[in-house]
Amino acid sequence: MSKTRAGIVAALDVGSTKVCCFIARADSSGIRVTGIGHQMSKGVRSGTIVDMDAAEISIRNAVHAAEQMSGETIEKVMVGVSCGNPASRTVAVEVSIDGYEIGDDEVSRALRQGYQSAGASERDLLHMIPVGFTLDGARVSDPRGMYGDRLGASLHVITANGSAVRNLATCVERCHLEVEGFVVSPYASGLATLVPDELDLGATVVDMGGGTTSLAVFYGGEAIHIDIIPLGGGHVTSDIARGLSTPLAAAERIKTLYGNAMPLPSDNREFVDVPQIGETEHTQAHHVPKSVLVGIIQPRLEEIFELVRSRLEASGFDRFAGRRLVLTGGASQLPGAADVAARVLDKQIRLSRPTRLAAIAEATGGPAFATCAGLLTHMVTKPPAPQRRLPVSAKNGHGLAGRFGTWLRENF
Ligand SMILES: Nc1ncnc2c1ncn2[C@@H]1O[C@H](COP(=O)(O)OP(=O)(O)OP(=O)(O)O)[C@@H](O)[C@H]1O
Ligand SMILES: [Mg+2]
The missing domain is CATH 3.30.1490.110 (Dna Ligase; domain 1)
Incomplete structure (x- = not known):
């Protein structure tokens, strides 16, 4: 029923660990990404802006990098939302x-x-x-x-929650950008990663990010339920830092290089060098067997997936999703994460990354970019939603009736 949109489109995902901006050209042949910018995110905790100035700088830098790469200057962006307890x-x-x-x-x-x-x-x-x-x-x-x-x-x-969304909008506007609209993050992640059969027959997408794990149930081509849990890969990192008395940066490196959520037979024989908090690089690092690392990572992932399961069961929408679950987000790259998910959730797990965009570089086409890619898909394939009480719309002077009318016209 919906029409597709053509022209230059831009998306902004203000995540807990990175802010990313995609600029793309959309036409009848699809969506071609022309510019990508991403930055470590500052001033964002579990998807919520906690420091306006710091977040503004991260957004500016990400947008600037995307503009430089694409050679286009953007005025409007579609923004992903995971704040305000959606x-x-x-x-x-x-x-x-x-x-x-x-x-x-x-x-x-x-x-x-x-x-x-x-x-x-x-x-x-x-x-x-x-x-x-x-x-x-x-x-x-x-x-x-x-x-x-x-x-x-x-x-x-x-x-x-209105104030959290307003803070996000204000932060984007301070970067001289107009918020074209908001899309709740797991909805976008699902649009980017699910294949048409999954969208139609029913599937759950779980986007495990740095500070949040968000989920959406799709059925009949649409999202029928969403939820966001304020736990993610960043919590795994801080567990490692605490458990091994190592700085956060070292914990992050150890997690990405040697982390595994499932035990391997060799874990007691292989050791990881762990720098200790407060010690200089000249003092000897501790050697820790990999089994200790698995012992820290596995329970945290189990906790996160158990929360996903209980929230899904409580919602009543689990039965629509059937047994298919698509796992994406930066933290889904942790080896063994899919096995833990399969065991705890009792579902068939497929690891996925954004699949629908052309010309996306390998390094930036990974699962961490699912939300940003999905924002573009949403912009191009879905009609603008009649969002309510957004500062940007108030500023434009478009009344609710006008926005709702456009949406109806384009949707039906
Ligand atoms: N190769 C890897 N192995 C394990 N974990 C990884 C890997 N690469 C990234 N991560 C983890 O992924 C997380 C970041 O994921 P992502 O970029 O999707 O988060 P985000 O979108 O910024 O945050 P959120 O969606 O929670 O607001 C971090 O915790 C990081 O440690
Ligand atoms: Mg994210």
Whole structure:
């Protein structure tokens, strides 16, 4: 039902460990990335801005690098959101049609009612995704052109805490960029990494980043549930630093070079050099068997995946996702992570990276860039959402009705 968009598009993912910006050219043949910039992120904790000035510098640098590479100057960006405790719920609405033929107006009426019943609250509305229609109680994929008495719509509503989102928007605006819209991070990661069959038949995507692990359940081509857990690879690193009394930078290096979440038979024979906190490089490093490292990493990953499992089970959407789970995000590169996920979640795990973008360099096409790549996919393939109470829109003077109207026009 949606149209695709062409031209220059830009996306910004303000992650807990890195900020990245992709600039791309979209046309009928697909999305071609022309510029990429990424920077270590400062002033961001578990996806939330905690230091405006530091975050602003990271964003500026990432955007500048992407602009230099692509040779384009961007004015607007689509921004990924994992702050403000994003939450999902499903809203069901029904409007009476009185036997007339259903057209755009009737569908708009149902969606507008959903928008109103999405609730006036202190939370910002990030997405309102139509996930299904019914006509006199029977499921239909597109009700237009049909006759009936009652048109029902099922809408997936995603909201987040308004102030956290506003801080993110302000930070982006301070870099002289307009926020074109927000997309909740796991939704974007799913759009970038799931193959069409997974999107349709049902699958869960889990994006394990530095400070958060976010998940989205897709079914029937759309996201039907999302959740974000404030734990990620950074917690594994600090466990290693604490457990081995080593500086954080050394713990990060040890994790990426020798870390494993599953034990190997050789672990008691192989040793890792661990510099100790406060000691100079001249003093002798400690030798620690790899089994000790596994003993630190494995329980943390188990804890994270157990949280994923319990949140999924509690949501009730687990059954739609079936047994397929796609694991992505920087921290999914830890050897053995997929095995721990398979055991704890009892699902078939596929490790994935962004698959839908052309001309993306190997080094920046990895799983850590799933969200940023998905933001581009969202911009090009999905209509702009009628987001509510965003500072940027208020500044533009576009009223809610106008934004909602555009969305309906483009969506239906
Ligand atoms: N080769 C690797 N092996 C193990 N872990 C890795 C590897 N490369 C990156 N990581 C880990 O991935 C994490 C960063 O992932 P990512 O870049 O997806 O996070 P982010 O998007 O910045 O954060 P978030 O999504 O949580 O806000 C870090 O904890 C880092 O240690
Ligand atoms: Mg991320």
